[in-house]
Amino acid sequence: MAEFFALSIIILLFSVILHEVMHGYxxxxxxxxxxxxxxxxxxxxIPHIDPIGTILLxxxxxxxxxxxxxxxxxxxxxxKPVPVNPLNFSSIRKGELFVSAAGVMANFSLAIICALxxxxxxxxxxxxxxxxDNLLYQGVRINxxxxxxxxxxxxxxDGSKMLMSQLPYGVTRRYQSIEPYGFFILIVLIFIFPTPxxxxxxxxxxxxxxxxxxxx
Numbered sequence: 001m002a003e004f005f006a007l008s009i010i011i012l013l014f015s016v017i018l019h020e021v022m023h024g025y026x027x028x029x030x031x032x033x034x035x036x037x038x039x040x041x042x043x044x045x046i047p048h049i050d051p052i053g054t055i056l057l058x059x060x061x062x063x064x065x066x067x068x069x070x071x072x073x074x075x076x077x078x079x080k081p082v083p084v085n086p087l088n089f090s091s092i093r094k095g096e097l098f099v100s101a102a103g104v105m106a107n108f109s110l111a112i113i114c115a116l117x118x119x120x121x122x123x124x125x126x127x128x129x130x131x132x133d134n135l136l137y138q139g140v141r142i143n144x145x146x147x148x149x150x151x152x153x154x155x156x157x158d159g160s161k162m163l164m165s166q167l168p169y170g171v172t173r174r175y176q177s178i179e180p181y182g183f184f185i186l187i188v189l190i191f192i193f194p195t196p197x198x199x200x201x202x203x204x205x206x207x208x209x210x211x212x213x214x215x216x
Contacts, residue, residue: 004134005062011139012058015110015146016079017048019103024082026102030095032088040082053078076149076190081156096165100158107147114139115212140212144205154189155182 021043024035039047049055058077089095114136121133151159155178164172178185189197 004131005066007131007135008138008142009058009062011135012077012142013045013054013079014043015107015139015143016054016077017043017045018106018110019146019150020048020079020082022102022106023084023099026099027082027084027089027095030089030091030099032085032095034085034088035082038083048079050078050080054080076145093165097162100161100165104147104150104158107143107150111140111143111147111208112212114143115209118213137209140209141205144208144212145201148201148204148208154185155179157182157186 021041024041027034028036028041035041045054054077061076084099086092086096086099089099118133118136118140121136150157151162153159153163155161155176160175160179160182164175167175
């Protein structure tokens with residue numbers, strides 16, 4: 001059990017770090033080298049670690065599950081945001097959309113890869129050990145959860161930036177007015193009234209997990 005939790009943390013860290021690296025990489029493709037100059041286009045975890053989002057929050061969930069012998073709840077985590085300057089983009093609105101979507105697509109891609117490996121393991125051609133199967137299943141769920149969560153249209157999540165990049169300028173300006181309160185809205189939804197949010201997220205994660213594992 002301890003080995004499974006430790007490896008789950010590694011999967012989670014890799015997933016949130018790749019999410020941020022892809023933001024920076026796509027920003028570079030659109031002409032903004034801010035993340036590159038900050039040394040953030042790397043899978044080395046050290047430059048990306050956020051003490052709360054990368055260590056404390058997932059650590060509490062996993063340690064609590066380990067001590068109680070229960071399954072861990074939703075593994076929510078984040079890495080330090082990659083610095084991006086949209087003013088450097090060759091096309092600001094298109095750049096905002098693709099850069100914001102890059103992290104989400106990275107997580108969905110990892111979920112698909114893990115699901116494909118699980119499907120391979122289910123064939124007669126190759127069989128993974130049970131621990132690897134469980135970790136791949138966890139990789140599907142973790143990355144679906146991260147991807148879907150980041151699609152929420154609440155600043156500073158990617159979903160809000162993707163939406164703002166497509167809204168008329170006037171509507172975008174009004175939408176941006178809630179940005180200073182976005183973090184507090186998320187705190188309320190996650191820690192004070194978590195049931196509705198996590199009910200919906202868990203339903204979507206279960207649905208798409210079954211879809212990937214049965215329908216690929």
